[in-house]
Amino acid sequence: MSRPTVAGVARAAGVSVASVSRVLNGLPATEEMVGRVQRAVEELGYVPDARARSLKVGRTFQLTLAVADVGNPVYVTMMRAVEEVVSAAGYRLVVTTTGPDVADEVALVRGMARGYADGLVISPLRVDDDLIKSIRECDVPVVVAGNVPASAGVDTIRANSPKGMLLAVEHLLQKGRRRIAFLNGPRDTVPGTARAKGFAEAMKANGLRPVAEVEAADFTFAAGREAGRELLSGLGAGSNRADARGVAPGDRGRAGVAGGPAAKRRRSAPDAVIAANDLLAVGLMHELAAVGLEVPRDVAVVGMDDSELAEQSFPPLTSVNLGSAERGRRAAELLLARIDDDTRTPRRIVVQPTLSVRRSTP
Structure with missing residues (x-):
């Protein structure tokens, strides 16, 4: 037929x-x-016939979304929002992973010249001059879901991480927690830099100093567990709760454990930890449980991103909602507008955070 x-x-x-x-x-x-x-x-x-249509109008009617890790729930939420907008406009969405290396991000942007997509939304984990240059010179419109300098002259959509950190710190203070530690991802990344800065500002604004800061190797569950072990490295595997609650903080940048009597350790131990994303937070909670600490009774935990994982964890995780769905939607709208009119002035949009309170904080 x-x-x-x-x-x-x-x-x-x-x-x-x-x-x-x-x-x-x-x-x-x-x-x-x-x-x-x-x-x-x-x-x-x-x-x-998509092929004939593409040849006739000079378009592929495909758009690309590039993220660091398609397994991260926050990117899944963003992807769904982007897809909903672009599919309504007659486009198919192609999702790809860049990984953590900025060189791979640059290669992907330059590869857009092959003409397999009409535009790109990229959420870079790391940014350098080569990436900015490649975005400026890209043969198709590009929207950055992340933080790049205004001088880059590209459409951007980003979260207000510093405000999100302030919401987290103030919430913990309202719950009576003052010995707050911070579990960050790699500080040389876009989110790592923004969240470290926001945490420092929020603590200073409330007259506090962190009892510990840990830098995880990545923004993953496994990295969260490893960093959690580092934070709790003064505990033996069979420590009881009384001993476990005596964890002492390490130096800024990497966590360690100071010696001394258990009573002294209890006075300086964290009673709350803010993690830079939900995956890190859940990994930390697993390590807390492994040494007999209860969340939130012994240690309150707050994550960031408010992904589906936050509701699925046990206990459900209090998390800062950085508007991943809103960022995806707005990024898609910016890209479609840029495709329609490439001469328009670049826009820089900031999505404001909210706090989703659950049982990981008392």
């Missing part, structure tokens, strides 16, 4: 081929004409 064609749709609808083309391409047409064409399309099972 031959594949239905535009000409066949036109005959079935009783209109011209040009009229069918107008309706299929979303151009102005009367309601009657649109109805007739749509009925004919459904009756015949007509599917537009």
Whole structure:
């Protein structure tokens, strides 16, 4: 059986081929004409030839979303939001992983010249001059979901991480927690830099100093467990709760454990930890449980991103919502607007955070 064609749709609808083309391409047409064409399309099972359409209009009708780790729940949320917007505009979304290396991010942006997509939303984990240069010179429109200098001259959408950290710190203070530690991801990354800065500012604004700061190797669950072990490295595997609550803080930058009597350690032990994302927070909670510490009774824990994982963890995790769905939606809208008019002034949008309180804080 031959594949239905535009000409066949036109005959079935009783209109011209040009009229069918107008309706299929979303151009102005009367309601009657649109109805007739749509009925004919459904009756015949007509599917537009994407290859022919691409050659005719000079577009692939595909857009790319590039993230560091497609397994991270926050990127899944962003992906769904981007896909919803671009599919409504007639585009297919292709999702790819850049990994943590900025060189791979640069290679992906430069590879857009091959013409397999009409635009790119990229959420870079690391940013350097080469990446900014490649974005500026890219053959297709690019929107950055992250923080790049205004001088880059590109559309950007980012979260207000410092404000999110302030929400987390103030929430813990309201709950009576003052010995607050921070579990960050790599500080040379975009989120690591922003969240470290925000944590320092929030603590200073409230007249506090952190009892410990730990830098995890990555923003993953496994890295959170490892960093949690480092934070709790003064505990033996069989420590009881009384001993476990005596963990002492280490030096800024890497966690360690100071010696001394148990009473002294208890006075300086963290009674709360803020993690730079939910994966790190859940990894930490596993380590706390392993040494007999209860969340939130012994240590309150706050994550960031407010991903699906926050609700699925046990106990459910209090987390700063950095608007990943909103950032995805706005990034997609910025990209479509840029495709429509490449001469428009670049926009820099900041999405404000909220706090989702759950049982990991008392």
